[in-house]
Amino acid sequence: MLGLPGHVTACLFDLDGVLTQTAKVHNAAWEETFNDFLRQRAEAGHEEFRPFDRGADYNRYVDGRPRADGVRTFLASRGITIPEGTPDDPPDADTVNGLGNRKNVVLLDRIHTDGVQPYQGSVTYLKAAAAAGLRRAVVSASANCRDVVEAAGLADLLEVRVDGVVARERSLRGKPHPDTFLAAARELGIEPRQAAVFEDALAGVEAGRAGEFGYVIGVDRVGQADALTEHGADIVVQDLAELLDGAGG
Ligand SMILES: O=P(O)(O)OC[C@H]1O[C@@H](O)[C@H](O)[C@@H](O)[C@@H]1O
Numbered sequence: 001m002l003g004l005p006g007h008v009t010a011c012l013f014d015l016d017g018v019l020t021q022t023a024k025v026h027n028a029a030w031e032e033t034f035n036d037f038l039r040q041r042a043e044a045g046h047e048e049f050r051p052f053d054r055g056a057d058y059n060r061y062v063d064g065r066p067r068a069d070g071v072r073t074f075l076a077s078r079g080i081t082i083p084e085g086t087p088d089d090p091p092d093a094d095t096v097n098g099l100g101n102r103k104n105v106v107l108l109d110r111i112h113t114d115g116v117q118p119y120q121g122s123v124t125y126l127k128a129a130a131a132a133g134l135r136r137a138v139v140s141a142s143a144n145c146r147d148v149v150e151a152a153g154l155a156d157l158l159e160v161r162v163d164g165v166v167a168r169e170r171s172l173r174g175k176p177h178p179d180t181f182l183a184a185a186r187e188l189g190i191e192p193r194q195a196a197v198f199e200d201a202l203a204g205v206e207a208g209r210a211g212e213f214g215y216v217i218g219v220d221r222v223g224q225a226d227a228l229t230e231h232g233a234d235i236v237v238q239d240l241a242e243l244l245d246g247a248g249g
Contacts, residue, residue: 001132001134002125002128002129002132002134002243002244003217003237003242003243003244004134004196004215004243005214005215007193007194007214008134008194008195008196008214008215009134009135009190009194009195010134010135010136010137010185010188010190010194010195010196011129011134011135011136011137011195011196011198012137012138012139012181012184012185012195012196012197012198012213013122013126013136013137013138013139013158013198014064014138014139014140014197014198014199014200014201014204014219015138015139015140015142015145015148015149015163016140016142016148016200017063017200017201017219017221018119018122018198018199018200018219018240019118019119019122019126019138019149019152019154020116020117020118020119020122020148020149020152020154021116021117021118021119022111022116022148023063023200023201023221025107025110025111025114026062026063026107026142027054027058027062027063028054028110029103029104029106029107029110030052030058030062030070030074030103031051031052031054031058032103032106033099033102033103033106034052034057034074034099035051035052037094037099037102038050038051038052038078041080046080047078047079047080050078052074055222057074057077059201059202059222059224059227060077060202061073061074061077062074063200063201063202063203063204064141064175064176064199064200064201064202064203064204064207065141065174065175065176065201065203066141066164066167066174066175067100067103067104067141067142067143067164068084068096068097068100069141069174070100071096071099071100071103072096075096082094082095082096082099083095083096084096084097085097085098089101091104091105104143104144107144108144111144111148111151115151116148116151116152117152118152118153118154119239119240120241121239121240121241121242121244122239122240123154123157124240124241124244125240125241125243125244126154126157126158127157128244130157135159135160135188135190136157136158136159136160137158137159137160137161137162137184137185137187137188138154138158138160138161138162138163139162139163139180139181139184139197140161140162140163140164141163141164141167141174141175141180142163142164143163143164143165143168144164145161145163145164145165146161146163146165149161159188160184160187160188162180162181162183162184162187163180166180166183167179167180170183174203175201175203175204175206175207176202176203176204176206176207176210177207177210178192178207178208178210178211178213180207181195181197181207181208181211181213182211185211185213192211192212192213192214193212193213193214194214195213195214195215196213196214196215196216196217197211197213197215197216197217198217198219198240199216199217199218199219199228199233200218200219200220200221200222200228202224202227202228202231203231205218205228205231205232205233206231206232207232208232208233209231209232210232215234215235216232216233216234217233217234217235217236217237217243218232218233218235218236218237219236219237219238219239219240220236220237220238221238
């Protein structure tokens with residue numbers, strides 16, 4: 001049914017890049033934030049300026065991970081260590097949390113200016129899943145998940161939300177760990193093998209594999225189909241509408 005194996009009774013959807021066209025907004029906000037930071041370090045005589053790569057750097061080190069993990073993982077790839085700070089650090093603090101907060105200011109500014117668009121294929125898929133009686137959760141690293149889901153008009157189609165805010169409250173490890181997906185499955189009252197995970201991020205499909213979920217669907221919006229398969233996807237589609245056509249499964 002809907003391109004899913006017979007044992008699947010629930011769908012766990014990532015948000016940014018799967019349901020909504022916001023992965024590229026996050027990516028652009030990270031690029032602006034990291035490049036300002038790297039440029040200042042170059043001017044202060046640290047490393048030479050090497051810009052953030054919206055392909056390799058975003059996909060490997062940032063996409064799908066909680067905000068502070070994205071900062072830490074990317075800076076570690078450049079051999080840069082800065083103090084952790086605390087979550088309420090101001091956006092101009094050169095700490096892990098300060099940089100994350102700086103990126104959030106840029107992100108929210110872009111979202112308020114441009115709005116949030118869902119993927120039409122995902123809206124159609126969500127409606128078909130609801131009509132077929134499949135359970136539905138959104139599982140996102142983003143602390144902005146609730147607002148983005150609402151702005152995209154998807155709130156009524158989703159039964160459970162496990163996001164960056166919930167993860168912090170419950171001390172759940174972020175993707176690539178499976179904890180947030182497992183929490184959503186538990187809330188829906190199903191076993192992991194009964195759930196399909198829909199993910200566009202390498203860290204996300206890894207989490208799907210690590211949690212031994214029933215089916216992991218890689219959603220390739222940026223031409224990384226092979227990497228999604230290597231990191232844990234059972235199949236890869238470019239849009240959820242392909243699953244409705246039967247072409248993806
Ligand atoms: O900064 P936020 O909104 O809490 O989002 C955390 C992460 O959420 C993920 O969904 C995005 O793929 C990442 O790019 C983002 O960094």
